[in-house]
Amino acid sequence: MENYSLAGIQQIGVGTEDMRATEKWLADMFQANIKILEDDTVAERMLPYTGNAPQRRHACINCNLQGGGGFEIWQFSERKPVPPTFDIQVGDLGFFTARIKSHNIEAFHEELSQKYHDLSPIVTDPRGIPTFYIHDPAGNCFQVVEDNYIFIDENRYSGGVVGAMVGVTDIERARKVYSDILGYDAVVYDKSGVFSDWQTLRGGTQAYRRVLLARSTPFQGPFSELYGNSAIELVQALDRTPRKIYEGRYWGDPGFIQLCFDVINMKAFEKKCESLGFKFTVDSCPDGTEFDMGQASGHFTYIEDPDGTLIEFVETYKIPIISKLNISLNFLKRDRTRPFPRFFFQLLKFNRIKTI
Numbered sequence: 537m538e539n540y541s542l543a544g545i546q547q548i549g550v551g552t553e554d555m556r557a558t559e560k561w562l563a564d565m566f567q568a569n570i571k572i573l574e575d576d577t578v579a580e581r582m583l584p585y586t587g588n589a590p591q592r593r594h595a596c597i598n599c600n601l602q603g604g605g606g607f608e609i610w611q612f613s614e615r616k617p618v619p620p621t622f623d624i625q626v627g628d629l630g631f632f633t634a635r636i637k638s639h640n641i642e643a644f645h646e647e648l649s650q651k652y653h654d655l656s657p658i659v660t661d662p663r664g665i666p667t668f669y670i671h672d673p674a675g676n677c678f679q680v681v682e683d684n685y686i687f688i689d690e691n692r693y694s695g696g697v698v699g700a701m702v703g704v705t706d707i708e709r710a711r712k713v714y715s716d717i718l719g720y721d722a723v724v725y726d727k728s729g730v731f732s733d734w735q736t737l738r739g740g741t742q743a744y745r746r747v748l749l750a751r752s753t754p755f756q757g758p759f760s761e762l763y764g765n766s767a768i769e770l771v772q773a774l775d776r777t778p779r780k781i782y783e784g785r786y787w788g789d790p791g792f793i794q795l796c797f798d799v800i801n802m803k804a805f806e807k808k809c810e811s812l813g814f815k816f817t818v819d820s821c822p823d824g825t826e827f828d829m830g831q832a833s834g835h836f837t838y839i840e841d842p843d844g845t846l847i848e849f850v851e852t853y854k855i856p857i858i859s860k861l862n863i864s865l866n867f868l869k870r871d872r873t874r875p876f877p878r879f880f881f882q883l884l885k886f887n888r889i890k891t892i
Contacts, residue, residue, distance in 0.1 A: 540805040541873065542719060543757025543798035545605035545766050546850055547597055548634050548697050551793045552674065553619070555594050555611040561672055562598065563891045565648065566636055566694045568607050571887045572597040576613070581820045581836075585787030585846070591615055593788060598889065601881060603687035603764045604637050604696025608796065610788050619790045620781065624675070625739025627703045627773035629843045630781035631792035633669070634676070635767065637683035637695035641666045644680060644693035659733040662725050662746060667733060674790055677737065685764050688881060699766040700795050703778050704843055707747050707770045713841045716812055718797065720749035720768045728774065742775040757800050758852075761875040780844065787846060794838070796848035800872050802835050805849065814839045 552558040563569040574596040579586060592613040599606030611617065624632055638644040645658055645668050655670040661681075670678050683698055704710040715721045726747045734740030747770045755763060787793050799805050806816060818838040835851040 540799065540801040540808065541756045543760045543800060544755040544763025545697055545699065546759070546763070546796045546798040547599075547606040547608045548631065548700060548795050549608040549610055549793035549848070550676065551610050551617065551788045551790045553611065553617045553790055555596065555609050558609050558611075558672070558674070559596060559598060559889070560891050562607050562609070563889060565652065565670070565672075566678075566696070567600045567602070567690070567692050568598045568696065569889050569891060570599050570601055570606075570884050571889050572599060572606060572884075579788070581818055582787055584817055587786060591786070591788065599762075600692075600694060600696040601688040601762075601884065602690055602692060602695040603685055603762060604683075604698045605763055605766070605796075606696055608793075610793060612786075612788055615786075617789050618785050619674070621784065622779060623738050624781055624791070625778075626701075626734055626737050626742070627739060627744055627771045627776075628778045628781050629703045629705065630845045631700045631702050631795055632677060632771075632781060633701035633769075634678050634697055634792060635699035635701070635769075636678050636680050637685075637698045637764070638680050638693050639682075639684045639686060639695070640693050641668065641680060641682055647693060656736040659735075661733050662727050662731065662748075669733075669737060676790075676792060681767075683764070687762050687764065688878060695764075697766075698764065699768050700792070701769040701771055702795075702841070702845060703771050703773070703781070704841070704845075705772065705778065706842065707745060707772050709842045710770050711747075711749075712812055713814060713839070713847065714749055714768050714770060717809055717814065717839075718768070718847070719751050719753065722750045722752045724748040724750050724767065739773075739776075742773065744774055745772040746770070755798075756873060757798055758872055758874070758876045759798055761878075762881060763798065782844075794846040794848045796850055799849045799851045802837060802849065802851040806837070809839055 576594045580590045595610040728745040750767045816837040821835045834853045
C-alpha cells in the first residue's frame, strides 16, 4: 500500500472573474511568471462540484522558479462566476489563506508596499517569527512566511506557495487527512487564544485554536526540489460557528478552490485514502487511461476533508518544456522517484510570461 509518494504542493487553485487580471497580479506580486500549461476546454469530470453539468473554463498554471508550488488560475467561460455572498473570516471552512515564501521578509514587504496598498504591517506569528499578510483585489488572503530555501536564484524576494491555512470544525478529525494522508505529522505549534498577527484580518480579533503542521519526512519526486518544504495550519474557531467558504457556490467560483499535491502511483495512493475512509470523489481516469490537456496529460483525483474542503492530487504523465516549440517531457519514461536536475528547470524560462 505504501508504494506511492507525494512530491509536494503542486499548486493552489484560484477561482477568478478575470483570469488574465489575476494572472498578471500574481506575476507582479509573487513572480509567478513561468507558465506550465494553459487550457481552454470543458471541465467534464468535476460534475459533483459544478451543478452536475460540464462547464467550459479557461485555466492556466504558473509558478515561480525560486521555489514553492504554483497557482492554477481558473475562470468559467460561459457561466458568470459567483463571488462569496458573505465576508470570509479567519477560520471559515476551507482554504482561507495561502502561504507564500520569502527569504527576506523586510525587503519583500518594502517592495510590495511601494506598489500595492492592501497589506498588513510586519507582525510575528505564534513562534515569534516575522510574517505579514496581503489581500489580492478579489479579497483572497496570502501570508508571506520566512523561508530561506531558493531553488533557482532569480534575484527576487518572493517564492511560490508553501502551504495554506484551512478552517476546520474539529482539528483532531481533520488530522486524519492532513497528517495521516498528506503526511503533515509534525506539530510545530498548537496554541489557542486571540492572536496578535491576525488583528488586521476579518474575524482576527476572535479566539481560535491554531495547529501548524509540517512533515517529518521530505517529499520525493521529480519536482520535489522545486516545491520544497511546506506547512498546513489548521484553524478552529472558538467564539463562533464558521461558515463554509463555498457554501451555495461551484468549484471554480472566486476564491481558493483547492490545494493540489503532486502524486506518484495514483492507484496505490487511492488504496491509502480508501483505507482511511476518504474515497476519491472525482477520478479523471477511472478506466486507467490518461487525461489529455493538449501539451500536458496525467491523472487527477479529489478527496474532501471532513468539512468538505477539496484536495486535489495529480499524477503527471507529460508536461510542455518549451511550449512555443511544442517540446514536452514524458514522465513515464523516466525514474519518477528522483528529482530532476536544475538545468531542466532552466528551460522553463522560455515559458516566462510578460506582465507589461
